[in-house]
Amino acid sequence: NPMSELRTNPVTLSMYILQQQHIKAPHARGNLSILLNAICVACKFVESAVRKAGLAGILGMAGSANVQGEDQKKLDVLANEVFVNLLTKCGQCAVLVSEEDDEPTVIDAARRGDYCVVFDPLDGSSNIDCGVSIGTIYGIYKRAQGCDATVDCVLRPGREMVAAGYCLYGSSCSMVLSVGGPPAHFTLDPSLGEFVLTSPQLSVPPAGAIYSVNEGNASLWDAATARYVTECKHPPGGGKPKSARYVGSMVADVHRTILYGGVFLYPADSKSKKGKLRLLYECFPMAYLVEHGGGRAIAASGKLVLDLQPQAIHERSPIFLGSKADVDRVEALLRDAA
Ligand code: AHM
Numbered sequence: 001n002p003m004s005e006l007r008t009n010p011v012t013l014s015m016y017i018l019q020q021q022h023i024k025a026p027h028a029r030g031n032l033s034i035l036l037n038a039i040c041v042a043c044k045f046v047e048s049a050v051r052k053a054g055l056a057g058i059l060g061m062a063g064s065a066n067v068q069g070e071d072q073k074k075l076d077v078l079a080n081e082v083f084v085n086l087l088t089k090c091g092q093c094a095v096l097v098s099e100e101d102d103e104p105t106v107i108d109a110a111r112r113g114d115y116c117v118v119f120d121p122l123d124g125s126s127n128i129d130c131g132v133s134i135g136t137i138y139g140i141y142k143r144a145q146g147c148d149a150t151v152d153c154v155l156r157p158g159r160e161m162v163a164a165g166y167c168l169y170g171s172s173c174s175m176v177l178s179v180g181g182p183p184a185h186f187t188l189d190p191s192l193g194e195f196v197l198t199s200p201q202l203s204v205p206p207a208g209a210i211y212s213v214n215e216g217n218a219s220l221w222d223a224a225t226a227r228y229v230t231e232c233k234h235p236p237g238g239g240k241p242k243s244a245r246y247v248g249s250m251v252a253d254v255h256r257t258i259l260y261g262g263v264f265l266y267p268a269d270s271k272s273k274k275g276k277l278r279l280l281y282e283c284f285p286m287a288y289l290v291e292h293g294g295g296r297a298i299a300a301s302g303k304l305v306l307d308l309q310p311q312a313i314h315e316r317s318p319i320f321l322g323s324k325a326d327v328d329r330v331e332a333l334l335r336d337a338a
């Protein structure tokens, strides 16, 4: 019985990371494992802060003071500090890029390691104050030998990442991680304070019955996006229409897409010419997970997201990701329109 097995023989995230290291790189020094464990602790910290946010008075705007007169930190500012501090201290990082910081953080030579982490510490800001799911997204590059710790370490295609993942602070707390293989799914057991492996290999269903897009932008869309969404609602040939689901938190919308299948779209539009989502720490990690799970992620005109070459750390990209059959259809329409 797999449930009783899970109860008395759990695989924690730390155990999984060490096992993966043993399988993939038996002679590795364990530095990536140390880094991933730091991320795991940071996510648990953020999860705990999210759960007590309303009680602790850390919802709402930064800059307000609490009863003790201390400055209160907005949850996303707090999450960023936790990530930067833990990643700096773990001794494995060279360059950090966070959605919250305009400039990259270059780690002091004394604590510098071989990895560079790009992350959005708390994504889905519009959902924070109303208790809807939010998440953390991260991607990890290994610094090329002899390469200085500069922004060039991370201005590389997403395909060169050595690992990527997200943590969803939802009705349960999920961590999904790929270290170059199929994404594994962990669920936080709050009584243990540990992420427990709940699915060793996620695979995106080959086709899905859900589409996910901010339809409020429909009047700004390009013809291919508009046509695709119309097809979702009115399938040519009279098939079953897809259901619409849109949380407005990328982690929640992508997690659902990985588990249930379907397609998530954040296209460019006539106001946001490159879309909204950030290439380095939103699109790349999600594309990495979806591709490693057998799905697809494309940008405008059908280029694979993971092959894009970033020019700037905060640049944006349109993205269409999810089940292969659904993204193939988007791709065909984008190509027709090009
Ligand atoms: P944020 O980084 O300010 O939180 O914005 C990113 C979020 C994503 O989580 C989500 O997919 C998207 O913005 C939703 O945007 P919109 O409100 O335009 O639909």
Ligand code: MG
Pocket (backbone or CB within 6 Å): 099, 120, 122, 123, 124, 282
């Ligand atoms: Mg974000």
